[in-house]
Structure formats: C-alpha cells, structure tokens
Amino acid sequence: MQGVSGMAKVVIIGAGPAGVSAALYARRGGAEVTVISSGKDTGSLAKAHLIENYYGLAEPVSGVELLARGIDGAKRIGVEFREGDVAAVNFADDFHSFRVETEQEGFEADSVILAAGAAHKTLPVPGIREFEGKGISYCAICDAFFYRQKKVAVIGAGEYALHEAAALLPHASEVTLLTNGEEPACAVPETLSIHPGKLAAVEGDGRVQQVRFQDGSVLPVDGVFLAVGVAGSTELARKLGVMLEGNAIKIDEQMATNIPGIFAAGDCTGGLRQVAKAVYQGAEAGLAAVRYLRAE
Ligand SMILES: Cc1cc2nc3c(=O)[nH]c(=O)nc-3n(C[C@H](O)[C@H](O)[C@H](O)COP(=O)(O)OP(=O)(O)OC[C@H]3O[C@@H](n4cnc5c(N)ncnc54)[C@H](O)[C@@H]3O)c2cc1C
Known part of the structure; x- marks a missing residue:
C-alpha cells in the first residue's frame, strides 16, 4: 500500500454523503484521499430543501448545510477536495492502478470509489428511449467501434x-454535435460539425436513421450518443467495463464492483435514495478500499 508519498491513493468521484463518508473511512484507514466533485452538478443533497430524517439532527437542516458540514469534517482530517468534471476513469499503463481524468487534469489512483450520484436522466426527446441499444448509446469509448465510417451525432x-x-472522431466518417439550442460551453474543434437546432425526435425503422429538428x-445519422451535462456514475462505470444492473452500478456487500480496486456507493448503486444509505455504503466502500490496498 504505497504511492509516491508512501501512502496509497484513493480517488473518490463525488462529494455528496456517499463520497464524503467513504473519504472519512479511507483517510482514517491511512490512505491519501482526494475527492473530486463537479462545479456544475452539485448532486442531490444540495437540492434537498430540509433534511430531518437523518440521525443526530435536533432541528432540520438544509441539504446545502449538511453537505458543507460533511466536507468540513473530512477536510479537518486531511482529505483533499478538488473541483472538476470527471469525464473518464481509465486503467493506468500497469493495468493495476487507475487514472481519473477531468478536462483540466489527471489523477493517479490505486483505488477509485464511484459516488457521483444517481444515473443521469436522458432527454425527454421521442425516440431516445425506444432506440437505446439500437443506435442510441451512452458511451462513445464502448461503442465507437460499431460506427466505423458511419455518421454519428453527439x-x-x-x-x-x-x-x-x-x-468518435477517429472512427466515424462524420461527427455532428447537436447542442439542442444551447451555446457550446467551450471551444469546438474544426473537425466537428455543430447543429444548434432544437431536437424534435430521433427516428428510424428498427434502428436510428435520422434526427428530426423542431424546424x-x-x-x-447511424448513431446518436447522449452526453448531456456532466458524466454520471453509470457513464463512467460503463467506460471502464464496470457491470451495471439496469441503471445502477452492480456491487457486492462490500461495495466492490466487478473490477478489482473500483468501488461504488450511494445513489449510483440503486435501491433506497436516502442520505443514511449513502453514508452507510460510503463507509463500507472506504473500508473496503483500504482493505484492498493493504492486500496489494
Ligand atoms: C429534492 C430532494 C430532496 C431530498 N430529501 C431527502 C431527505 O429528506 N432525506 C434523505 O435522506 N434524502 C433525501 N434526498 C436524497 C439524498 O439527497 C440522496 O440520497 C443523497 O444525496 C445521495 O448521496 P450521493 O453521495 O450518492 O449522491 P449526491 O448527493 O447526488 O452527490 C453526487 C456528487 O457527485 C458529484 N458528481 C456528479 N457527477 C460528477 C462528475 N462527472 N465529476 C465529478 N463529480 C461529479 C456531484 O458534484 C456531487 O458532489 C433528497 C433528494 C432530493 C433531490
């Protein structure tokens, strides 16, 4: 169990109750812990007006307040917090450790805990649900190969x-970014076409064949990839080959996924979506990550 500084590194994606609880246990278990959270998607707890069904609250507190208390407590014991939208988790060159990628930087990790909240909702555009697996995809790295020399949209x-x-660019013959009426939030490379039209439907006969706009x-197109907002837990899991059950990450009783060293906790594992469950699973995941690193 050692990193550059002598301590193994655990990177946790998500600073909600699951991620912060995991951080407390992993840190107290002796690991160097970094928690990365999105500045754009602050998670479910931040949206909760008042929480009054969690242990130890004499008076109800806002979700924002409970979140801040959790983060402050973890900082106090040496957990490092970073802001960034994680776009992918990859195996490092040794296939034994991992690299967590945000748009700005990469983080080396001996173990990763996925705690980025519930699966992200897809768009309520007719045809998207209907053609899932038949031309609608949520993971470019998983499915790009099937679209060699074909036209795709993101x-x-x-x-x-x-x-x-x-x-997708190295595989597809043409990639069009469909912004659905929004301005692109960052510079778009010239190799990418942009269509700013509002979406009306994804259409086809058994498989995706075209996108219809409101005008x-x-x-x-032969395929449409959904990448709205920031990557959710399940999108990150899919890219890495982590098994899902429906829209939830599949875990055992120690919060371990099918990939050694990758754990998951909180809303992303399905079942009860409550703070108490997120905190419990976070604790198990933090402890399990430390056990995993000690066995290495
Ligand atoms: C309106 C509302 C009211 C609620 N009321 C209650 C209640 O009264 N009692 C109760 O127990 N529960 C309540 N809940 C549920 C509770 O908030 C969740 O069960 C809990 O927050 C789940 O914790 P989590 O850590 O799994 O995920 P979240 O709290 O959703 O945290 C997810 C974290 O992941 C980060 N993240 C997401 N994507 C990325 C990315 N790509 N890169 C980096 N970071 C990322 C986010 O920034 C965030 O830090 C409520 C939820 C809502 C929406």
Missing part, C-alpha cells in the same frame, strides 16, 4: 460532449 453542449465526440429539418 447530443450535448459541454466539455463532456466534446470528450465523447473526440472519442422540420432532418439530419441522417
């Missing part, structure tokens, strides 16, 4: 969408 206007488009125009 729905999204942020850095995550650009990351997905970049993974009635159509764009013929």
Whole structure:
C-alpha cells in the first residue's frame, strides 16, 4: 500500500454523503484521499430543501448545510477536495492502478470509489428511449467501434460532449454535435460539425436513421450518443467495463464492483435514495478500499 508519498491513493468521484463518508473511512484507514466533485452538478443533497430524517439532527437542516458540514469534517482530517468534471476513469499503463481524468487534469489512483450520484436522466426527446441499444448509446469509448465510417451525432453542449465526440472522431466518417439550442460551453474543434437546432425526435425503422429538428429539418445519422451535462456514475462505470444492473452500478456487500480496486456507493448503486444509505455504503466502500490496498 504505497504511492509516491508512501501512502496509497484513493480517488473518490463525488462529494455528496456517499463520497464524503467513504473519504472519512479511507483517510482514517491511512490512505491519501482526494475527492473530486463537479462545479456544475452539485448532486442531490444540495437540492434537498430540509433534511430531518437523518440521525443526530435536533432541528432540520438544509441539504446545502449538511453537505458543507460533511466536507468540513473530512477536510479537518486531511482529505483533499478538488473541483472538476470527471469525464473518464481509465486503467493506468500497469493495468493495476487507475487514472481519473477531468478536462483540466489527471489523477493517479490505486483505488477509485464511484459516488457521483444517481444515473443521469436522458432527454425527454421521442425516440431516445425506444432506440437505446439500437443506435442510441451512452458511451462513445464502448461503442465507437460499431460506427466505423458511419455518421454519428453527439447530443450535448459541454466539455463532456466534446470528450465523447473526440472519442468518435477517429472512427466515424462524420461527427455532428447537436447542442439542442444551447451555446457550446467551450471551444469546438474544426473537425466537428455543430447543429444548434432544437431536437424534435430521433427516428428510424428498427434502428436510428435520422434526427428530426423542431424546424422540420432532418439530419441522417447511424448513431446518436447522449452526453448531456456532466458524466454520471453509470457513464463512467460503463467506460471502464464496470457491470451495471439496469441503471445502477452492480456491487457486492462490500461495495466492490466487478473490477478489482473500483468501488461504488450511494445513489449510483440503486435501491433506497436516502442520505443514511449513502453514508452507510460510503463507509463500507472506504473500508473496503483500504482493505484492498493493504492486500496489494
Ligand atoms: C429534492 C430532494 C430532496 C431530498 N430529501 C431527502 C431527505 O429528506 N432525506 C434523505 O435522506 N434524502 C433525501 N434526498 C436524497 C439524498 O439527497 C440522496 O440520497 C443523497 O444525496 C445521495 O448521496 P450521493 O453521495 O450518492 O449522491 P449526491 O448527493 O447526488 O452527490 C453526487 C456528487 O457527485 C458529484 N458528481 C456528479 N457527477 C460528477 C462528475 N462527472 N465529476 C465529478 N463529480 C461529479 C456531484 O458534484 C456531487 O458532489 C433528497 C433528494 C432530493 C433531490
């Protein structure tokens, strides 16, 4: 169990109750712990007006307040917090450790805990659900190969969408970014076409064949990749080959996924979506990560 500084490194994606609880246990277990959270998507707890069903609250507190108390407590014991949208988790060259990528920087990790909250909702555009697996994809790195020399579109206007488009460019004959009426949040490379139209439907006969816009125009495509907002837990899991059950990350009772060294906790594992469950699973994941690193 050793990193550059002598301590093994645990990187946790998500600073909600699951991620922070995992950080407390991993840090107290002796690991060097970095928690990365998105500045754009602050998670579910930040949206909760008042929490009054969690242990130890004499009076209800706002989700924002409970979140801040958790983070302050973890900082006090030496957990490092960084802001950034994680776009991918990859195996490092040794296939034994990992690299967590945000648009700005990369973090080396001996173990990673996925705690980025519930699976992200897809867009309520007709055809998207219907064609899932039949031309609609949520993971460019997983499915780019199937679109060699084909026309594809990526729905999204942020850095995550650009990351997905970049993974498709070497394979597809044409990649179009569909921003659905939004301004792209960052510079778009010249190799990428942009269509700013509002989406009306994804259409096809058994498989995706075209995207229809609200002005009635159509764009013929063989595949459409969803990359709205920031990458969610399940998107990150898919890229790494972590098994899912429906839209939830599949874990055992110690919060371990099918990939050694990768753990998951909180809303991203499905079941009860409550703070108490996120905190419990975070604790188990933090302890399990430390046990995993000690066994290495
Ligand atoms: C309106 C509302 C009211 C609620 N009321 C209650 C209640 O009264 N009691 C209760 O127990 N529960 C309540 N909940 C549920 C509770 O908030 C969640 O179960 C809990 O927050 C889940 O914790 P989590 O850590 O798994 O995820 P979250 O709290 O969702 O945290 C996710 C974290 O992941 C980060 N993240 C996401 N994507 C990325 C990315 N790509 N890169 C980097 N970071 C990322 C986010 O920034 C965030 O820090 C409520 C939820 C909502 C929405």
